[in-house]
Amino acid sequence: MVISSSLAPEHICVQVQVCRDGVPVVCPRMYIDIGSPSGVKLRVHSLTHTEFQDVMRSESIDQTGSGDDSSLRAEAMGRSVRQVSPKPSTETGTAAEWHRYLHDGGFTLEEVLMILPACFGISIQVLDNSRTWSGSSSKLGSQRHDINDYIDAILKTVYRDSLKSVQGSTRTSNASLAEQAAGDVQRKESDVQRNTIFCAYSPTICVALNWKQPNYAVFLLTSGREPLDASSTEAVAGDDVRSADAPSFGPPSYHLSLKEAVRFACANNLLGIMCNSSLLTRVPALIRNVKDNGLFLVSFGRENYSEQPRAAQKSHGVDALICDGVIAYEADDNVEYAI
Numbered sequence: 027m028v029i030s031s032s033l034a035p036e037h038i039c040v041q042v043q044v045c046r047d048g049v050p051v052v053c054p055r056m057y058i059d060i061g062s063p064s065g066v067k068l069r070v071h072s073l074t075h076t077e078f079q080d081v082m083r084s085e086s087i088d089q090t091g092s093g094d095d096s097s098l099r100a101e102a103m104g105r106s107v108r109q110v111s112p113k114p115s116t117e118t119g120t121a122a123e124w125h126r127y128l129h130d131g132g133f134t135l136e137e138v139l140m141i142l143p144a145c146f147g148i149s150i151q152v153l154d155n156s157r158t159w160s161g162s163s164s165k166l167g168s169q170r171h172d173i174n175d176y177i178d179a180i181l182k183t184v185y186r187d188s189l190k191s192v193q194g195s196t197r198t199s200n201a202s203l204a205e206q207a208a209g210d211v212q213r214k215e216s217d218v219q220r221n222t223i224f225c226a227y228s229p230t231i232c233v234a235l236n237w238k239q240p241n242y243a244v245f246l247l248t249s250g251r252e253p254l255d256a257s258s259t260e261a262v263a264g265d266d267v268r269s270a271d272a273p274s275f276g277p278p279s280y281h282l283s284l285k286e287a288v289r290f291a292c293a294n295n296l297l298g299i300m301c302n303s304s305l306l307t308r309v310p311a312l313i314r315n316v317k318d319n320g321l322f323l324v325s326f327g328r329e330n331y332s333e334q335p336r337a338a339q340k341s342h343g344v345d346a347l348i349c350d351g352v353i354a355y356e357a358d359d360n361v362e363y364a365i
Contacts, residue, residue: 036121037147037223037353040128042135042180049075050135050180052128056153058082075134082132116143125351135180139187139220147221149353151247152180152235154228177234184222184242225300229282233294243297245324248287250305250312284312288319298322298345303329306339313342322346324353 041054057067058081070078114123124146128138135150142148224235225245236244282290287299299316303325306313316323326348329335336347346355 035355037149037221038121038125038128038142039149039151039348039351039353040138041151041153043070043153044176044179045073045075045078046071047074048175048179050183051075051078052131052133052135052138054130079132121146121352122350129351135183136187139184144220147223149223149225150180150184152177152224152226152231154226154231173230173234177231177238181239188219229290232296236294236296245298245300245322246287246291246296247300248282248284248302250284250287250301284316288316288321291321292319296321298324300324300326303327303335303339303347306344307335310338310342313339313344317343324348
């Protein structure tokens with residue numbers, strides 16, 4: 027059983043993909059601009075981690091603004107990330123500030139788990155590119171991950187971070203850059219286990235995540251509406267924080283109706299569902315249907331930025347709402363959920 031009060035007060039949402047060489051990176055965009063004059067964009071899965079870093083560095087340089095180009099270039103190269111916003115204070119930074127800093131900064135998942143204070147939980151949305159790979163005969167299209175390798179790469183990274191926080195393991199001389207950096211910083215909360223949850227639009231990914239590990243809760247994402255057209259399958263994250271906090275969309279066939287999502291979550295022992303708030307505010311009775319099936323319910327969407335829809339969802343039993351890329355829990359401390 028999971029008691030709502032045992033969850034972290036806030037979970038910071040990140041979207042994770044796996045590069046061609048098996049390195050999980052945090053990137054909400056399916057495509058990234060490689061700086062070509064013709065505007066060519068490549069999918070993250072088609073790049074190695076080194077190529078991904080190079081692209082993000084160039085974006086960092088292009089978007090930094092005025093100043094000495096050589097020093098800006100050196101700074102960008104040294105950090106291996108794009109400066110989206112200032113790094114929050116470890117002691118006083120809010121969850122929303124950490125989300126803005128991490129969600130599209132070009133970090134690896136390992137770096138995010140090392141940088142983010144352990145007092146914040148993390149919600150890892152696993153993006154699925156497999157459908158775009160499998161039907162392609164092109165060279166890039168054929169370079170795809172087996173779903174087991176894809177999920178294993180993410181889970182191994184999460185478990186390594188968990189072991190570090192508990193054991194404070196010694197880094198070896200051939201450790202990765204993130205591990206070497208972590209070795210120079212002693213976590214003040216080394217005895218605190220980070221609260222981690224997973225979510226995905228893909229039912230297949232949700233099942234794989236749930237069966238491959240027993241420690242972390244898994245949520246099924248759904249828009250709760252008719253399948254979206256092809257133009258809507260891009261990541262919705264953008265400059266507007268009200269769209270940047272929403273989970274990135276998956277292929278149209280992944281957008282199950284709420285009834286189908288509830289049936290799938292119950293049949294596969296998932297902890298709950300994350301659903302678009304527009305549907306929940308239009309038909310509040312659906313909230314009770316989800317709750318009656320013993321599922322945890324999280325909502326995301328623009329309605330969560332208005333007080334009246336927020337209050338209405340809470341009054342009907344929504345357990346948590348996503349705003350500014352942060353899951354904030356509203357459930358009663360005594361509520362228990364089966365897992």
